[in-house]
Amino acid sequence: MSGLDQIDDLALPHALAVMGAFHKGAAALPEGVETLVMLGPREPGFWASFTQSPEYCDGLPDPMDRWSRRVIDRLADSLGARAFFPFAATPPHPFYTWAKATGRAWSSPVQFLVHDVAGLWLSYRGALGFANRLDLPPTPAQSPCTDCAQPCIAACPVDALTQTGYDLSTCHAYLDKLAGQDCMTGGCAVRAACPISRSYGRSPAQSAFHMRHFHK
Numbered sequence: 001m002s003g004l005d006q007i008d009d010l011a012l013p014h015a016l017a018v019m020g021a022f023h024k025g026a027a028a029l030p031e032g033v034e035t036l037v038m039l040g041p042r043e044p045g046f047w048a049s050f051t052q053s054p055e056y057c058d059g060l061p062d063p064m065d066r067w068s069r070r071v072i073d074r075l076a077d078s079l080g081a082r083a084f085f086p087f088a089a090t091p092p093h094p095f096y097t098w099a100k101a102t103g104r105a106w107s108s109p110v111q112f113l114v115h116d117v118a119g120l121w122l123s124y125r126g127a128l129g130f131a132n133r134l135d136l137p138p139t140p141a142q143s144p145c146t147d148c149a150q151p152c153i154a155a156c157p158v159d160a161l162t163q164t165g166y167d168l169s170t171c172h173a174y175l176d177k178l179a180g181q182d183c184m185t186g187g188c189a190v191r192a193a194c195p196i197s198r199s200y201g202r203s204p205a206q207s208a209f210h211m212r213h214f215h216k
């Protein structure tokens, strides 16, 4: 029998953390899964840890996805769980819907998920599915956006990501320009504007890595 604290302890050496969990019913889950535990980068420190890994150093494609598979598959084996990943599944596993079911992530005014600890820098590296119902701690009563001045809404210099949606072509066009290099090296200005993001301690080098992948 695993508890969330035990899972968090096992994730710690890999600079991963439990970002939330829920029981079947809060959202649909694959057959045989009663509890889903979602894992994401533990900050500060995730980038320093990941860049020591064989996957980062071998120069082959998709190092973070390959790292996630190796580490989270092993965690799943040791806990008697099933691993799920936000990539390489067709159709994709519904991580956005699952995230909201944890009660620790909400749709922000700009639609991206906002998390109680990671803010708009939220991302998931995988999830663990358990056949039994784990005890789960209480979650925040409301989204942090309720009592926020909402700087995310006006943070994009070209209004590509606002309350009215995400205009991908405007975003990508800006990222090709000199002015867009701030987003390329420091990450999306909308995600960075969130006060919770600012307290999360994510390395700009990690944002730059994802931006290079997003805007090849």
Ligand code: B12
Pocket (backbone or CB within 6 Å): 085, 086, 087, 092, 093, 094, 095, 096, 097, 098, 111, 112, 113, 114, 119, 120, 121, 122, 123, 124, 125, 161, 166, 168, 171, 188, 191, 210, 211, 214
């Ligand atoms: C496809 C996809 C994209 C597409 C979105 C295309 C589109 N117009 O919707 C693109 C390529 C644009 C994209 C971009 C990014 N994405 Co993305 N993406 C996904 C992915 C792989 C699949 C989503 C999906 O269709 N699922 C299938 C449906 C059936 O399931 P669902 O998720 O429950 O469906 C819900 C969502 O689609 C949601 N939704 C609807 N409209 C939109 C629009 C946006 C922008 C989002 C985020 C969600 C969303 O509503 C659905 C119902 O609830 C998910 C991972 C996953 N497996 O879910 C990540 C995911 C949503 N993305 C994520 C991230 C981190 C990013 C990037 C920030 C990556 C980066 N550069 O660092 C960028 C954003 C660029 C930026 N400015 O920084 C995170 C969430 C982060 C967050 N705070 O919201 C996820 C969960 C992946 C992860 N590893 O954690 N992404």
Ligand code: SF4
Pocket (backbone or CB within 6 Å): 108, 109, 114, 119, 120, 144, 145, 146, 148, 149, 150, 151, 152, 153, 193, 194, 195, 196
């Ligand atoms: S800036 Fe405020 S409104 Fe926007 S996602 Fe963060 S907490 Fe929510």
Ligand code: SF4
Pocket (backbone or CB within 6 Å): 155, 156, 157, 158, 159, 160, 161, 170, 171, 172, 174, 175, 183, 187, 188, 189, 190, 191
């Ligand atoms: S990456 Fe930059 S241009 Fe694209 S949505 Fe974010 S702030 Fe706007």
